[in-house]
Amino acid sequence: MARLIRLNRPGFRSARGAVFCGHAFLGTLLLTGQTPPVRSITEGVYSVGQAARGQQLYKAQCSACHGNALEGASGPPLVGDSFLSNWSARSLENLNDKIQKTMPFNLPGSLSRSQSLDLAAYVLQAGKFPAGQAELSDAALAQIVFPMARTSAAGAPEGNLAELMRAIAFPNSNIIFNVQLKDPGAQTKKPPASAPFDYVEWGSTIYPGWLAIDQAAVAIAETAPLLLTPGRRCQNGRPVPVDRADWKQYVKELVEVGRLARRASQARNFDAFVDISEKLNDACANCHKIYRDKGGTEGSGATRCQPLEVK
Ligand code: HEC
Ligand code: HEC
Incomplete structure (x- = not known):
């Protein structure tokens, strides 16, 4: 059984997020x-x-x-x-x-x-x-x-990398990790919960069981390419290293696990999720090992988002 991974860390907000406008x-x-x-x-x-x-x-x-x-x-x-x-x-x-x-x-x-x-x-x-x-x-x-940089249709990125991670990768991967504990097929349709702002409680009555897993898998697969959007900064102000070959490879691996999770979820294949959780954890951790964790925790890490050890 794969470990249940929750990448929970207390919030820290940085004033950095500034994208200049030329x-x-x-x-x-x-x-x-x-x-x-x-x-x-x-x-x-x-x-x-x-x-x-x-x-x-x-x-x-x-x-x-x-x-x-x-x-x-x-x-x-x-x-x-x-x-x-x-x-x-x-x-x-x-x-x-x-x-x-x-x-x-x-x-x-x-x-x-x-x-x-x-x-x-x-x-x-x-x-x-x-x-x-x-x-x-x-x-x-x-x-x-300099020429005006290409930006997405939505303009310059709104969030820094840590915010994007917390907004999308964190909740959706935890929905998938949860499959290790509970068979989504066994969920009974509950009446709406008493705490309406608890998304997990309330949301699971709207899209119960496997539907929630289908959605989380789509979210991971479709949004991983946002990690390649030029112009996004990390919390410490460094540009997200979108041009590096290893970074692109880590993003590709995350897309692939998202797709794998979607296939298994659509097949309602509960057993497949032990392996998928492991793969998903690796896809997050392989990149974090190089680009996040060596740089210290929560934005304080001045060397986050740079690939090499500073000598
Ligand atoms: C391509 C590299 C890469 C991948 C893949 C990746 N991350 Fe991250 N993640 C980072 C970096 C770099 C940071 C630090 C961002 C910053 O400081 O702005 C980060 C930060 C985070 C944070 C914010 C917490 C903190 O310490 O600042 C969470 C939560 C997180 N990632 C979850 C995940 C999860 C869950 C996955 C897999 C589904 C994932 N990430 C996949 C590179 C990646
Ligand atoms: C000891 C390491 C070091 C050396 C040597 C160094 N730089 Fe830098 N450079 C940095 C760091 C760290 C940053 C990011 C922080 C900043 O912008 O001040 C940076 C930022 C820059 C930027 C801004 C990049 C951007 O996108 O905003 C330019 C341009 C630059 N350096 C050019 C040079 C040139 C030209 C030289 C050689 C004369 C040089 N650097 C030598 C470490 C170095």
């Missing part, structure tokens, strides 16, 4: 007519030679934390969907300030302006934005912007 910024620049025309980073705004200088600096001073391919290590990725959504519609001046004033993280303020420009050029090249003839210059920075 629409207004871009709009103002376009409308005033007084500033030079806004260009996009897609329009060849740096030169190949400049990016090559930036690459040398990057290797020496940045790759240890941001990875050889800028994919992120103890520091966040500097390419890919989560990076682009952080910088959506912001200017290269913002990026350059971020680099020059706050990086390297352990030695801020040590880069010259021209060095940080070279680094910004390299970040663009690594992100597959084309080079042009002219070098990126300090004077042009404010008028060059």
Whole structure:
């Protein structure tokens, strides 16, 4: 019999959840007519030679934390969907300030302006934005912007990762874990419970027995891809590492267990749920082991959502 796992932890709310909105910024620049025309980073705004200088600096001073391919290590990725959504519609001046004033993280303020420009050029090249003839210059920075990031139809994510976990993964996986204790087929239809806000009590009179398990399985399978939505943050402010291959694999495994649970639930196969609970627990725990638990509990974990041990 598999362990009954309840991932219950006391709540902790962080003020972080902020997703900036770049629409207004871009709009103002376009409308005033007084500033030079806004260009996009897609329009060849740096030169190949400049990016090559930036690459040398990057290797020496940045790759240890941001990875050889800028994919992120103890520091966040500097390419890919989560990076682009952080910088959506912001200017290269913002990026350059971020680099020059706050990086390297352990030695801020040590880069010259021209060095940080070279680094910004390299970040663009690594992100597959084309080079042009002219070098990126300090004077042009404010008028060059990142493209507006793609967001889902619903706009930017509403919750941070921990909130999403508590809202969907936690209740629905516990409904499935409960099958280890009680055969849903044996549930008798009860009259409505006296405590109407207890969802489990009351809800189980509306969708009794196996229906609740069908639904929980659909919820897990269909919502696991929300763990890949770019622009979502973890409680500690780090971007959810949506571009990492191992993260994508953990999400895929969760989708697969959700589907398996749905098949078994629709077949009303009570016995299958010992194995399914085990698999579901593994799908949650394999990812938590790497991305959550090493970073400490409840948002206080500064290293949560980063894959590698910081040395
Ligand atoms: C000792 C580790 C470390 C080193 C070295 C380092 N960084 Fe960082 N970097 C971080 C951390 C941690 C963050 C996230 C916290 C923050 O934004 O200040 C970060 C954030 C950034 C960001 C913002 C990313 C975003 O999406 O908001 C950029 C850009 C950046 N670093 C560029 C660089 C460059 C260029 C260098 C080399 C000159 C460098 N970093 C060196 C650790 C490091
Ligand atoms: C792809 C990786 C991944 C998968 C799969 C995953 N989680 Fe999480 N989970 C995380 C990370 C990372 C956090 C920390 C989020 C944060 O701090 O914002 C988290 C946080 C949580 C929390 C919040 C509690 C706390 O300590 O902050 C709960 C509850 C939770 N997960 C439950 C589950 C359950 C149940 C499953 C399986 C059905 C699951 N998770 C699957 C990565 C994952």
